[in-house]
Each structure stands twice: as structure tokens, then as C-alpha cells.
Amino acid sequence: MSLESVKAHLGKYGRDKDILEFDTTSATVDQAAEAIGVIPAKIAKTLSFRGEGEKALLVVAAGDARIDNKKFRHTFGMKARMLSAEEVLDHTGHVVGGVCPFGLSKEMNIFLDTSLQRFEMVYPACGSKNSAIELTCEELYQYAGAKQWVDVTKDWNGEAREQTAATTEN
Numbered sequence: 001m002s003l004e005s006v007k008a009h010l011g012k013y014g015r016d017k018d019i020l021e022f023d024t025t026s027a028t029v030d031q032a033a034e035a036i037g038v039i040p041a042k043i044a045k046t047l048s049f050r051g052e053g054e055k056a057l058l059v060v061a062a063g064d065a066r067i068d069n070k071k072f073r074h075t076f077g078m079k080a081r082m083l084s085a086e087e088v089l090d091h092t093g094h095v096v097g098g099v100c101p102f103g104l105s106k107e108m109n110i111f112l113d114t115s116l117q118r119f120e121m122v123y124p125a126c127g128s129k130n131s132a133i134e135l136t137c138e139e140l141y142q143y144a145g146a147k148q149w150v151d152v153t154k155d156w157n158g159e160a161r162e163q164t165a166a167t168t169e170n
Contacts, residue, residue: 002094002127005103010126010133013143019126019133027097027129029063036123036132040064041156043132044116044124044140046099048083048091051076051109056083056091058101058108060124060144062115065153072152080152097129101144111150112141 007016026032033040043063049072051057057076059067072080085096093105101110101124116122116137123132124140135143 002098002103003131004127005093005105006100006127006131007103009103010143013139015133015135015139015143019131021128022130022132025097025129026125026132032123032125032132033063035130036134038123041115042119042122044122044135046101046124048088048099049076050078050081050083052078056087056106056108058092058099058110059113059150059152060101060110060116060140060146061113061153062119062122062156065113065115065156068152068154071154075150075152094125094127095129098125098127098131100125100127101140101146103127110144110146111148111152112137112144112146113153114149114151115153115156116140117149 010016022035026035029040029043032043041062041064044060047059049057067080069080091106121134126133
């Protein structure tokens, strides 16, 4: 059902036929990267956090980025507390491993992390443990109905420069 809600959501933009479905699992960043044939950093992972009151929030970040608790607190005014697997399913309608910012079961605030902006194309999941779609960052922002770009991650900056330089040189 989750994949179906994502297909319906992306269908509004004429992109439902562009969803990639794999014979193997793509539930983790590394598995998704292998299934697609890209570096893990290009996987747009969706992280679910407790928000204000009953409303949760999603942060979509590059596959090689980790949440920086200090930046998160500064940006959102609260501690970064991830939802449990059951809460993720309840809020998003997607199982862990297929969570994405599309076709959600509840309204949520969605933010995109700047770690994604170094790539022309990124690959978020599509509601199941074996799906993804190739999108530009602009498309991801639009289709997700994101509120804004944020900088709440760490551990990707140095690697990003190296990957970009290596790609440019080849």
C-alpha cells in the first residue's frame, strides 16, 4: 500500500512511471546504492524525528551524512529524537527502509539537508524496501513539499569535496 500511495503522489507530477523497483532489497543506504549502481552518498535517506506536539518532522539527507545534534537543536529548537519503527509507520505510512517524503499518511514538516545539494541527481526511496526514484534536488524539494533547506548534518563535507574533485577530473 505504501508504494501505491507514493505512485499516486508522484503521478500528480507525471513521475509515477519513473519509480525503480528492484528484485533485491534497497532498505539501507548501501543496499540502495548497490541496487541502483551509485555511490552511497547519492541516496537521499529520509529520517523521522519527533516534532512539535503530535506532529513529526522529516529530514532528507545524503546517504553519507549523519545528524549533528548541535546543528539540529540550533535549527529546530529541540533535541534530535528519532521516531520508533512503529511511530514511523504510523506517521508516514511507510516501513523503515522505504521511508520517503511522498505519499505520507499524515501531514508532516519536511526539510531537505544541504548535504544533498552537491549532487545533480539523488535517489530517495518510494515507500517500499525495494524502490527508489532518480530526482534532481529541485524535483525532490517540489514533490516533497519541503519547507526549506537546512544544515543539520556532519561528516560529509570533506568527502564531498574529494568526490566532486575526483568526478571533475575524470
